[in-house]
Amino acid sequence: MTLITDLTSRNADTDAPLISALVERWSPRAFDPTAEIGADTLRTVLEAARWAPSANNVQPWRFIVARRGTPEFTTVHDALLGFNQAWADSAAVLIVNVAEVADEQGTPRRWALYDLGQAVAHLSVQAQHEGLHTHQMGGFDVARLSEAFGLGDGLEPVSITALGSLGDVDALPEQLRQREVAPRSRKPLGELVITAA
Known part of the structure; x- marks a missing residue:
């Protein structure tokens, strides 16, 4: 069994000092299939999303929260x-x-x-602070989830967040295993900033 035990190897190599939750945050695929998240911790992670900023304080985000072992979890997983x-x-x-x-x-x-992106970012940083990990996914059947959860007009599933504790890298398919341990990288800040005063 291979666990990533040296988590410092996954830390971001930043060009400026950042808070630890941002430096240590990464998106694993190897989650522990036996780990549970307590109700209080899950509520804390969602509370961080609730307090994200939004235009005119409209708070246009909603969350379908599905715990492993529930029918809702199966519904979400099957739409991936x-x-x-x-x-x-x-x-x-x-x-x-x-x-x-x-x-x-x-x-x-x-x-x-x-605004939803900001809420999910807040959720991700709080999860990292709580010792958990997140992985965002965009590959899913939007119509299937909308129908399964009765989402009406004006409500659009945008992404899915996997939340949990680190697990066994060897449990992943080979192609994903290589990506799990590959060095992290980002474009240089100079490529991202169009103009700076």
Whole structure:
């Protein structure tokens, strides 16, 4: 069994000092299929998302929270596509991140996707602070999840967050195992900043 025990090897090599939760955050695929997340910890992670900023304080985010072993978890897992299905079943929780892209009158909420992204980022950083790990997924059947959970007009599943504790790297398919231990990288800051005063 191979566990990534030297987590410092996964730390971001930053060009400026960051808080530890950001330096240590990464997106594993090897989750412990026996680990559970207590109700209080899960509530804390979701509370961090609740307090994210949003345009006009509309808070256009909703979350479908599915614990491993429940019918809801199976529904979410079965809607995943490609390699996501090969590993996400080991996560303790799958969270469907939903944006309220239009109000009750059908008026588009232009900032909803951005605001949801901020809420999920807050959730991810809090999870890291709690000793948990997250992995965001975009490969899933949107229509299937919308129908399964009765999401009406204006509500759009955008991503799914796998949440849990680190597990056995050897349990992953070979291709994913290589990606799990590959060096982390980011584009240089100079490529991302269009202009700086």
